[in-house]
Amino acid sequence: MIPLTLAEQLLLLATDDEKGAVVLAGSGAISYGLAGALLMELHMQKRFTWREKTLSLTDRTPTGFPLADEAMELVASAKKDRDAKYWVSAFERKIPKLKARVFESLVTKGVLKKEEKKFLWVFPYKRYPESDPQPERRVRDMLQDLLDGRITPTERLLALLSLVRACDLIVEVFGKENKRDRKKQIDAFLADDRVGKAVSAVVAEVNAAVMVAVTASVAASSAASS
Numbered sequence: 587m588i589p590l591t592l593a594e595q596l597l598l599l600a601t602d603d604e605k606g607a608v609v610l611a612g613s614g615a616i617s618y619g620l621a622g623a624l625l626m627e628l629h630m631q632k633r634f635t636w637r638e639k640t641l642s643l644t645d646r647t648p649t650g651f652p653l654a655d656e657a658m659e660l661v662a663s664a665k666k667d668r669d670a671k672y673w674v675s676a677f678e679r680k681i682p683k684l685k686a687r688v689f690e691s692l693v694t695k696g697v698l699k700k701e702e703k704k705f706l707w708v709f710p711y712k713r714y715p716e717s718d719p720q721p722e723r724r725v726r727d728m729l730q731d732l733l734d735g736r737i738t739p740t741e742r743l744l745a746l747l748s749l750v751r752a753c754d755l756i757v758e759v760f761g762k763e764n765k766r767d768r769k770k771q772i773d774a775f776l777a778d779d780r781v782g783k784a785v786s787a788v789v790a791e792v793n794a795a796v797m798v799a800v801t802a803s804v805a806a807s808s809a810a811s812s
Contacts, residue, residue, distance in 0.1 A: 588696070588721050591691075592626055593688050595623075595746055596620060597620060598692060599755060600619075600758065612754055615754055618678050620684050621678040621681070621799075622796035625677065626792050628654055629788045633658055653681065657681060671798060674796055697722070698715065730760070733760075749796065751769070
């Protein structure tokens with residue numbers, strides 16, 4: 587079983603298996619989702635403490651995931667403690683080529699393959715179609731089992747589910763049927779008191795920060811095009 591970080595799982599779910607690109611529904615949100623995933627990863631690896639809604643770095647031991655370590659160094663270099671909303675935006679802006687680097691990490695692990703292409707035979711671009719379908723299949727099955735009550739909620743799975751919701755990937759992950767009902771089911775599931783006991787305040791705050799960033803980005807894009 588190939589171990590995947592939260593950011594790798596999220597991008598894998600957001601990517602069209604054959605086209606090798608992020609699906610349209612999640613294209614405007616995925617960079618913020620990946621930034622939030624890095625923040626959640628650092629939390630779950632106990633690299634900081636949470637005080638009055640701000641993050642305080644307490645352990646700079648490398649995580650083994652270069653992007654998470656880079657994010658950790660950004661937190662370490664800050665002159666004061668900041669909240670989740672600040673760091674989601676900061677990671678999205680300050681970590682160069684975030685999405686491309688998560689893609690490359692999945693290529694290194696043999697989950698995706700990289701294809702070099704050209705638009706109009708001149709402009710180069712990359713695509714990352716699926717090479718090994720098993721890791722994504724396992725993640726999708728776990729999320730479905732989670733919603734159906736077949737497995738016990740863990741903070742990592744709940745964090746991923748909340749990011750799927752924030753990045754508008756519900757149809758991509760769970761199918762087109764009854765999208766509205768599925769969205770309500772996920773919201774109700776995440777709000778359930780029994781589930782809430784498995785979700786820390788950090789994950790809830792990071793998820794809220796991702797949704798705020800995505801909403802602001804969509805609003806800015808709409809204003810620019812009007």
